[in-house]
Amino acid sequence: MDQVSRRGLARGAAWTVPVVAVAAAAPVRAASQLRCGVLDWDSFAAGVVPTAPLATTVPGVTATPVVSYSSGTAPGSNSGKVMAGPTGGVSGNYYRIGIDNVKPNDIVTVTFTFSQPVTDLNFTMTDIDTHHVEGQNKGWQNMVYVSPAPTTSSPAGNILGAGTATSPWHANAPYDAADTDGSDNVSVVYAGPITTVSITLTNGGSAWGHGNAAIGITDLSFCTTP
Ligand SMILES: [Ca+2]
Numbered sequence: 001m002d003q004v005s006r007r008g009l010a011r012g013a014a015w016t017v018p019v020v021a022v023a024a025a026a027p028v029r030a031a032s033q034l035r036c037g038v039l040d041w042d043s044f045a046a047g048v049v050p051t052a053p054l055a056t057t058v059p060g061v062t063a064t065p066v067v068s069y070s071s072g073t074a075p076g077s078n079s080g081k082v083m084a085g086p087t088g089g090v091s092g093n094y095y096r097i098g099i100d101n102v103k104p105n106d107i108v109t110v111t112f113t114f115s116q117p118v119t120d121l122n123f124t125m126t127d128i129d130t131h132h133v134e135g136q137n138k139g140w141q142n143m144v145y146v147s148p149a150p151t152t153s154s155p156a157g158n159i160l161g162a163g164t165a166t167s168p169w170h171a172n173a174p175y176d177a178a179d180t181d182g183s184d185n186v187s188v189v190y191a192g193p194i195t196t197v198s199i200t201l202t203n204g205g206s207a208w209g210h211g212n213a214a215i216g217i218t219d220l221s222f223c224t225t226p
């Protein structure tokens, strides 16, 4: 084949091939790329329950939260809602779970299920505090654990416990942490791949049965599997 006819072939091909070539190339490129993004609470209106499945910043990847309460637990009026921050010193909207008029050992759990396995999942739980009414044997104690166990966890300075059902994270001293105070936060990382993670807030035992209890959950960052 001489040069003229090869150019002629290429020119001829250019009229018919491009649409097919682009369509075929796109899925190959997407499948080979690690895509990272966020379930960004700022994507949703504050003060309402967001309509699941929730879009993330990665096209095609969604997350669905399901909130459940133990028998007799009164759902917090803002539980399961996107709320305006800050919480635990983190700005922007956040997701809240809570209990109203807590009784000893009340439980609320939120389970997030992604539409596909994700890696490098990380988020922060905020405002894991305790409030004891001075001179009275009443108040509330936030105790928090996650399932499955994270790859790593980073409790802030005021937090004790291991983040398990038998040793929940909790504050080491009773005070109602302000929304701007990050000393009652715990950040976790899951190497994954993981599809589902549960976060549970329980109230303390018999000494704790007064007031409304809640924690915040920040944006969930993740990557898709390659
Ligand atoms: Ca955000």
Ligand SMILES: [Ca+2]
Pocket: 126, 127, 128, 129, 142, 213, 214, 215
């Ligand atoms: Ca709290």
Ligand SMILES: [Ca+2]
Pocket: 127, 129, 176, 177, 178, 179
């Ligand atoms: Ca607080």
